[in-house]
Amino acid sequence: MGRSGSIKRPAAAALAAPPSFTVKPGDYRLMEEVGYGAHAVVYRAVFLPRNEVVAVKCLDLDQLNNNIDEIQREAQIMSLIDHPNVIRAYCSFVVEHSLWVVMPFMREGSCLHLMKIAYPDGFEEPVIGSILKETLKALEYLHNQGQIHRDVKAGNILIDSAGAVKLGDFGVSACMFDRGWLQKCFSLALDITSIPDHGKNVAEVCVFLQLKDAAQLALKKMPSSEQEALSLSEYQRGVSAWNFDIEDLKAQASLIRDDEPPEIKEDDDTARNTGMEKDLSFRNHLGKPSSESNYRERAFATTVNSDGKGPSVYEAFDFGDADCKNRIDGYQNNRAENGSSPSTSKQDSESNNNWTSDIEQRQQASGANNNTSVERIHGFERSISYSLILLNDLLVFVILFKSYVDSLGDKSKRNVVEIKGRFSVTSENVDLAKVQDGPAGGLSRKSQQGLLLRKSASVGDWLAKPMCNSNQLKELCNSSVSSSILIPHLENLVQQTMFQQELIMNLLGGLQQNEKVDGAQPGVSENDRIASTANSEKERSLLVTISELQSRMITLTDELIAAKLKHVQLQQELNALYCREEIEDIRDEDNEET
């Protein structure tokens, strides 16, 4: 990524809003509310002169009176955007106490919304891959423009009726090359510490930073009941945040009362409101009644109706891969055949909330007879393949992470080009090609080692090809991979490991039950008995493998946590060094200016 001199700026023609959209409020008719965030309500609207459907984001200026600059920046950034994967503002203007931003209407809503309504267990991997690919294109474009989005999450990834994926919400984005912004950050830090003598500031800022870390730690240590209440309240309010805890998400979804989710009726023009608590005063302030139906739910209802009619959000995606598409269609058909409308799938997940049941359901739906031991064995094999894949990923990450932590010790002083808030842009920019080949890319790389991994129907192709060969691994260990890239993967892996342990326990329980049932069945033929004995042998050896995997995973997880702690400690030391250097630079500049 270049510095300010190399930032590409959109051509002048692209800067101007399309002349066809006017800045007269009377030209827009606000329809139903389609979403809301911390500072804004978004409506479906009609641009009357052309009878064209658009989205209007209404930002409450009173509520944000201290952040006018930021609001202006968001509107400005959105109007400069010219990329198919980033939501662009057609125009913006002030209406009484709010700023209206007119933009393309994304009919299917956000990924968060889709998951809440119809996919409480998350999307299928191919869909995730497709969404992420488009999102990465958006980020690449923004980064080339010198912008950091800083709020990439499911609630800000929107999908239109054609299946196009666009990144929205620039409320907290920042320009990486904005020196003024950088200075503001530092002076804020200095204000907080209230130290008049600049000579002492270096140390004080580092105290300040530690306090901030302590506050974050305290938040983590908040009693789980309080965390749950906070988390549930945010979930119900539709506030989207990063949450990698699948069990937590499931628990939150299950806490929503049965009468809260929308009733999915394709021909119901007045889809019911979700009933989620919302800030009524804010919405009334913006001049819209709070009881209006939620268009989003109605719109998506047509895509997931169990009768199979209506467009599918999946069908709209261009996967560029017939196999992927078939698998998705198959999954969709299974859902339809099962009658798994959003409400029923939620009940399913409550009553049958484990991975093995999911496999069984999908197998049943595809017409497979999974009652035999052979089928069960295949199920176990798939589970073990999944375990092996995760285990190997974990191993690769532990090795990488350890070498990264070790390398941090040697690199106590890197070439800092810019520090922007919590971002440090160094001359040692991460080589994305390497990173793709590493932790993330490793997932899509074909296994070049001896492991023969059976493809898992549930886990998907991309997970079944996870390994780097030894040379690539060595190369990665020698390269400096950013902790901000590694840590989320590591955390994710720890969670997956825990999930695996639970899965193994479920498998063991399921196997014991099945053995009991098989033993009790009368009228079993001699051939079946022989087959059953052979399968029992196989099951037993698989069980041994499972328990071995389990203990290896636990050991690896422990190592991982220890490495992570060391990393945090080293990172803090590094931060302190960066701060010192940057503050000295700023002071030198001040001195030069004076």
Ligand SMILES: Nc1ncnc2c1ncn2[C@@H]1O[C@H](COP(=O)(O)OP(=O)(O)OP(=O)(O)O)[C@@H](O)[C@H]1O
């Ligand atoms: N162009 C659009 N078309 C359709 N729905 C949209 C559009 N833009 C936003 N939404 C919906 O409105 C919701 C809130 O929008 P947005 O995230 O921009 O508001 P915000 O106040 O900036 O949110 P946050 O709290 O995340 O900062 C989104 O999650 C999405 O569901």
